[in-house]
Amino acid sequence: xxxxxxxxxxxxxxxxxxxxxxxxxxxxxxxxxxxxxxxxxxxxxxxxxxxxxxxxxxxxxxxxxxxxxxxxxxxxxxxxxxxxxxxxxxxxx
Amino acid sequence: xxxxxxxxxxxxxxxxxxxxxxxxxxxxxxxxxxxxxxxxxxxxxxxxxxxxxxxxxxxxxxxxxxxxxxxxxxxxxxxxxxxxxxxxxxxxxxxxxxxxxxxxxxxxxxxxxxxxxxxxxxxxxxxxxxxxxxxxxxxxxxxxxxxxxxxxxxxxxxxxxxxxxxxxxxxxxxxxxxxxxxxxxxxxxxxxxxxxxxxxxxxxxxxxxxxxxxxxxxxxxxxxxxxxxxxxxxxxxxxxxxxxxxxxxxxxxxxxxxxxxxxxxxxxxxxxxxxxxxxxxxxxxxxxxxxxxxxxxxxxxxxxxxxxxxxxxxxxxxxxxxxxxxxxxxxxxxxxxxxxxxxxxxxxxxxxxxxxxxxxxxxxxxxxxxxxxxxxxxxxxxxxxxxxxxxxxxxxxxxxxxxx
Numbered sequence: 001x002x003x004x005x006x007x008x009x010x011x012x013x014x015x016x017x018x019x020x021x022x023x024x025x026x027x028x029x030x031x032x033x034x035x036x037x038x039x040x041x042x043x044x045x046x047x048x049x050x051x052x053x054x055x056x057x058x059x060x061x062x063x064x065x066x067x068x069x070x071x072x073x074x075x076x077x078x079x080x081x082x083x084x085x086x087x088x089x090x091x092x093x
Numbered sequence: 094x095x096x097x098x099x100x101x102x103x104x105x106x107x108x109x110x111x112x113x114x115x116x117x118x119x120x121x122x123x124x125x126x127x128x129x130x131x132x133x134x135x136x137x138x139x140x141x142x143x144x145x146x147x148x149x150x151x152x153x154x155x156x157x158x159x160x161x162x163x164x165x166x167x168x169x170x171x172x173x174x175x176x177x178x179x180x181x182x183x184x185x186x187x188x189x190x191x192x193x194x195x196x197x198x199x200x201x202x203x204x205x206x207x208x209x210x211x212x213x214x215x216x217x218x219x220x221x222x223x224x225x226x227x228x229x230x231x232x233x234x235x236x237x238x239x240x241x242x243x244x245x246x247x248x249x250x251x252x253x254x255x256x257x258x259x260x261x262x263x264x265x266x267x268x269x270x271x272x273x274x275x276x277x278x279x280x281x282x283x284x285x286x287x288x289x290x291x292x293x294x295x296x297x298x299x300x301x302x303x304x305x306x307x308x309x310x311x312x313x314x315x316x317x318x319x320x321x322x323x324x325x326x327x328x329x330x331x332x333x334x335x336x337x338x339x340x341x342x343x344x345x346x347x348x349x350x351x352x353x354x355x356x357x358x359x360x361x362x363x364x365x366x367x368x369x370x371x372x373x374x375x376x377x378x379x380x381x382x383x384x385x386x387x388x389x390x391x392x393x394x395x396x397x398x399x400x401x402x403x404x405x406x407x408x409x410x411x412x413x414x415x416x417x418x419x420x421x422x423x424x425x426x427x428x429x430x431x432x433x434x435x436x437x438x439x440x441x442x443x444x445x446x447x448x449x450x451x452x453x454x455x456x457x458x459x460x461x462x463x464x465x466x467x468x469x470x471x472x473x474x475x476x477x478x479x480x481x482x483x484x485x486x487x488x489x490x491x492x493x494x495x496x497x
Contacts, residue, residue: 022133040179040282042151045240050129052236061238068351070285089129 022047029084036073036081037065050089058085119146119158121394123243126231130241141315143170148240152176153317156245162391162409165436165446166220167248169310174317175225175246175331177289177352178281181317187278187337190321192260192305196274196342200265207307207321213263214255219302221327221442222249222411223334226357226381230483237483244389244490249409249444252325254306257341258299266295266343271372273298274348275324278337291333292348293326294370302327302442305338327442328414329382330484332357347372357381359480365471367413383413386473387487388420388447388465395492399459403451404494406433409444410465416441418466422449426460426491433463441468454496464489 021043059082065071116135137147145155155174195202224247231241272292304325314320319336326333358378366383373380388410410417421430436446464473473487
């Protein structure tokens with residue numbers, strides 16, 4: 001239980017992106033991505049997985065975060081996140 | 094505030110650097126890695142560590158620079174770090190550590206302190222490779238999503254501890270036991286995220302060389318390599334080597350957890366195994382278990398300049414526990430091969446060092462390759478065995494040096 005308590009405390013403290021995260025590329029939806037994705041992990045996961053994922057694969061990654069990892073984001077937010085990832089960090093055409 | 098303490102430690106180098114100053118880059122990264130990975134990776138010195146290649150800092154994923162593998166034993170301060178989830182107790186929190194052993198197939202559930210472990214059980218040592226299942230994922234073509242590791246999500250150490258089977262015997266294993274469920278002190282940021290838990294087949298847990306280790310290369314485990322106790326499963330990929338181990342459950346049922354039932358799966362039958370994990374197999378996929386035969390050249394580095402008098406290739410080879418029979422090196426891009434000189438054998442689960450001198454060379458590019466064969470006759474792949482999660486890449490490494 002000790003660790004669970006720590007987890008909740010730090011969740012409340014977490015600012016969207018920590019100071020040591022390199023900023024993501026500007027673009028529509030970037031604040032939504034930073035506010036949601038960075039609650040659990042550095043946004044370097046996004047920079048690292050680029051630019052090679054197809055729109056379907058980016059969508060599958062966001063779905064995994066919601067379904068498998070329990071990220072509490074709704075459909076509209078998920079759509080905005082996927083659109084940003086595809087536009088800024090997706091496979092080059 | 095434990096997490097904050099860890100983050101402060103992890104971010105020490107990056108946070109103290111002025112924003113305008115470029116982060117330090119690794120000396121060498123494979124050109125096969127995704128562009129974004131090469132752009133995002135930095136060289137960072139964590140507390141107690143030499144500089145490692147930072148792929149992510151939260152959760153922490155750091156790989157060992159390839160030149161480290163010119164040593165057969167990977168020093169603790171160069172050993173890679175891999176976490177799935179962001180809540181990692183700091184050293185103060187881990188001082189209250191204990192290990193509970195229970196489950197529906199345990200005769201006598203019990204709780205052990207570190208003093209109990211060291212006092213009540215025979216101690217033993219093994220030299221074994223700990224390799225992340227996804228090592229070399231970043232070199233997959235086409236790329237697959239995940240932590241985009243190069244060659245360095247692995248290391249070889251001398252692990253000292255007690256036998257898992259002895260600890261289980263103290264709790265008493267009932268007939269009908271199927272799996273040993275394992276859990277550690279690290280956990281998810283959000284309560285809804287599945288904790289990182291894994292299990293082992295009960296037959297494997299009876300092997301003499303499956304350990305609960307408190308020491309690595311003669312020192313206590315480093316914090317981020319699993320202090321104070323981690324599971325050592327020689328021959329199996331690092332996903333089973335649970336860090337900060339706090340619970341063992343002797344169970345009659347397969348562990349129901351995302352990390353074994355949905356993640357860490359390979360296509361059924363694609364890779365050889367001696368001990369199938371049948372309680373977690375399904376028709377289409379199996380859990381990833383035993384490693385594949387592989388080798389890495391640590392020196393020279395790809396792109397190095399060498400003289401016409403030649404150079405010595407040095408690296409390591411390993412497999413899933415049959416041991417290495419031969420390593421061959423090519424200095425002409427795979428047209429001809431010569432047997433390398435093997436270092437002393439440190440055991441069938443350890444890195445086997447190898448080296449070979451090129452002799453005098455004509456000026457121009459020289460394409461160096463290495464390939465290992467195990468005592469089971471298994472060889473490195475000649476074409477990539479594609480699988481969705483990017484596991485078990487073992488194509489022979491190819492590097493080009495420039496002779497002048």
